[in-house]
Amino acid sequence: MNNKYESNKWQEVINWVQTRSLFMLHYCTGCGAIELPPTMTSRYDMSRFGIGPAATPRQADILLITGYLSTKTLRRVIYTYEQMQNPKFVMGFGSCTINGGMYWDSYNTIKQLDKYIPVDLYIAGCMPRPEAILEGFLKLKEKIETGSADGYKRYNKEYEKYKKNQEKVLGEVKRRQ
Amino acid sequence: MILNIFGFLLMAFSAMALGLLFIGIARKVVARVQKRIGPPFYQAYLDVFKLFTKNSITHGFIFDFGAIMAFGGMITTLFFVPVGPFVLYGMNGTLLLVIYLMAVAYLGMAMATVGSGNPLASVGISRALTQMLGYELPFIVVLLTLIYSSNTSSIIGIVQTQQSGFMNWNLINIPIGTAVAFVTLLGLMGKKPFDAPIAPSEIASGPVVEHGGKYLAFIMLQHAVSVVVKTALFVDLFLGGGNNIFIFIVKMLIVWLLVTLIGSIFPRFKVEEGVLFYWRWPLIAALLQAVIIIF
Numbered sequence: 001m002n003n004k005y006e007s008n009k010w011q012e013v014i015n016w017v018q019t020r021s022l023f024m025l026h027y028c029t030g031c032g033a034i035e036l037p038p039t040m041t042s043r044y045d046m047s048r049f050g051i052g053p054a055a056t057p058r059q060a061d062i063l064l065i066t067g068y069l070s071t072k073t074l075r076r077v078i079y080t081y082e083q084m085q086n087p088k089f090v091m092g093f094g095s096c097t098i099n100g101g102m103y104w105d106s107y108n109t110i111k112q113l114d115k116y117i118p119v120d121l122y123i124a125g126c127m128p129r130p131e132a133i134l135e136g137f138l139k140l141k142e143k144i145e146t147g148s149a150d151g152y153k154r155y156n157k158e159y160e161k162y163k164k165n166q167e168k169v170l171g172e173v174k175r176r177q
Numbered sequence: 178m179i180l181n182i183f184g185f186l187l188m189a190f191s192a193m194a195l196g197l198l199f200i201g202i203a204r205k206v207v208a209r210v211q212k213r214i215g216p217p218f219y220q221a222y223l224d225v226f227k228l229f230t231k232n233s234i235t236h237g238f239i240f241d242f243g244a245i246m247a248f249g250g251m252i253t254t255l256f257f258v259p260v261g262p263f264v265l266y267g268m269n270g271t272l273l274l275v276i277y278l279m280a281v282a283y284l285g286m287a288m289a290t291v292g293s294g295n296p297l298a299s300v301g302i303s304r305a306l307t308q309m310l311g312y313e314l315p316f317i318v319v320l321l322t323l324i325y326s327s328n329t330s331s332i333i334g335i336v337q338t339q340q341s342g343f344m345n346w347n348l349i350n351i352p353i354g355t356a357v358a359f360v361t362l363l364g365l366m367g368k369k370p371f372d373a374p375i376a377p378s379e380i381a382s383g384p385v386v387e388h389g390g391k392y393l394a395f396i397m398l399q400h401a402v403s404v405v406v407k408t409a410l411f412v413d414l415f416l417g418g419g420n421n422i423f424i425f426i427v428k429m430l431i432v433w434l435l436v437t438l439i440g441s442i443f444p445r446f447k448v449e450e451g452v453l454f455y456w457r458w459p460l461i462a463a464l465l466q467a468v469i470i471i472f
Contacts, residue, residue: 014230021223045213047204050220055382058234058389061227085389086232 011147018061018087019141020050025060025084027077030067032094032127039130051137057083062140067127068096068109071169074116078166078173081117088152089144091136092122101126115165118151188263189252189402196401197221199408199430203437210441221401225394233390236293243289244388248395250281251402259333259418260409261425267333272320275332275410276313279365282399283309286384293387301383304448305367305374311452312364312371315459319354319361322467323414326351332410336418346417353466355415357459362436364455365407369440373448408432 026036039046040053054060057080069077081090092113095101100111113119120143123136143149155162166173201218208215235241257271257278283305290298324330327338327347339345348355364371375383385396408429412418416432419425446454 014227017223017227017230021220021227042212045208045215047208047216048214050216050223052216053377055377056386056389058387059382059385059393061231085234 015145015147019144022049022051022061022137022141023054023059024051024062024064025054025057025080026064026066027073027080028066029069029073030094030096032066032096035127035130035133036064036066039133044130044134046134046137049134049137049141057081058085060084061088063088063090064093065090065097065113066093068094068101068103068106069113070109072108074110074166075170075173078117078170086152089120089140089149090117090151091140092119093133093136094128095124095126098122098124110169116162116169118154118162120149120151184263184265185256188255188260188265192252192255192260192402192405193398195426196404197225197398199404199433200401202430203433206434206437207441210438221397225397228394228397229391231390233392235392236387238292240289240292240387240392243285243287243292244392244395246285246288247282248285248399248402250278250285251399251406253281254278255402255406257332258406258409259336259413260405261419261422263422264333267331269329269331269334271332272324272330272335272414275406276317276320279406280309282403286396289388289392290384295387297380298384298386300380301374301376301386304380305384307448308364308371308374308451311455312361312459315357315455315463316361316365318460318463318467319351319358320414322351322354322463322470323347325467326470332413336413339417343417347415348417351466351470353462353469357463357466358411358415359435360459361455362407362411362432363439364451366404366436368436370443370446371451372440372445373451376445404433405429408436 026033028036038044046052051062057063061084063077063081063084065077081088090113092098096103096109097113097119100106100109103109104111110116121136121140123132125132128136140149163173198218198221201216201221204220205215205218254275256265257275259267283302287302287306290302323335327335329335329338335347339347343349363369367375375385380386385393388396409425411432412425412428416428419428
């Protein structure tokens, strides 16, 4: 299956275009959101890589989780992620999404984002600078081009696992489209 | 017959290509105004291609129908606007027809918002229709003045009255009307001082809030065609049209760049401020121009 996917020329063209046009939805829960305005505006200007902000989940390709997630906001992130259309990519931003960061012993934040939604790429740091964010976007582009940014496929395949983890912290998660 | 269909298709596709190119150039220009490097000029093509490769979700038949109606309405409008030497219809009354047809695209978007049921989309489309009420009044007054002064209501007829040289352009003959029409063009295109309907940071891009994937691609193509239609209409009516397609496109590009530059430095009017603005100064100026032309 994987080999067939890689040898498909048309898929390569699609991947090439997708790396050059990415709409980003940033979910600003934590302090990391403050690094995004300089990344977008004239100082660092991410639009020269073809990355622009999207207004709604329906239009977006990348979901950028900027910082810690409390259990309350995790529910909204899951809704947002499920409203996005395939192919979709998730980037964890800052150490809070990797291991909890400075909230490692907090009672109401989640520690590891990867348990609940599939993360394609992490940007380490507390907080990462705009240069690090751009570096992360370029790495994500490489992963898309080689076809290894397959988080949305993993989510479909291992849906039961993710659902079990989600329901463990949230109780029931209502699915709506 | 076959040749006609081929002509229609050719015109539609070349208008889409030209409109996307214009949008890409505008993004680059706005980026330079804001001291950014900006995306490459072909970014709009990549965006549309990528959106067509994405999955998309429908919200029922009315949603699909609205998206197609918005796209089809704009394409239909294109067939009645002469673009350089390409004139598909030259009969009398096309000017009034075009004004009516341009509203069809908005009505299609309104149907799509009804289908999606998103409150932000309803807010956006109600703002768009309210603002239409504002800019159409001075625009219609200018157009009636134009029809009176050139004695015809076909667009190609108006182009022909301005043929022999620069001094015959309506830009020279009715200068105040041209200025008013330019200000209404900003509203027609939803450019910056009058972009309350699609305000991305307040109502999450308004009417297109539920459009994802292929639906958004259709909306972007519709926007591209609308850019071509509206700039071509302005060039036809006020800047003398053109027998040569390249000269015509250069004129369109100048109008589009002016609109973009003005749009890139202004903040946004609230919708009621926008309507009040149109009903105050542009309307007074348009009426003044009408009085000057008639007497």
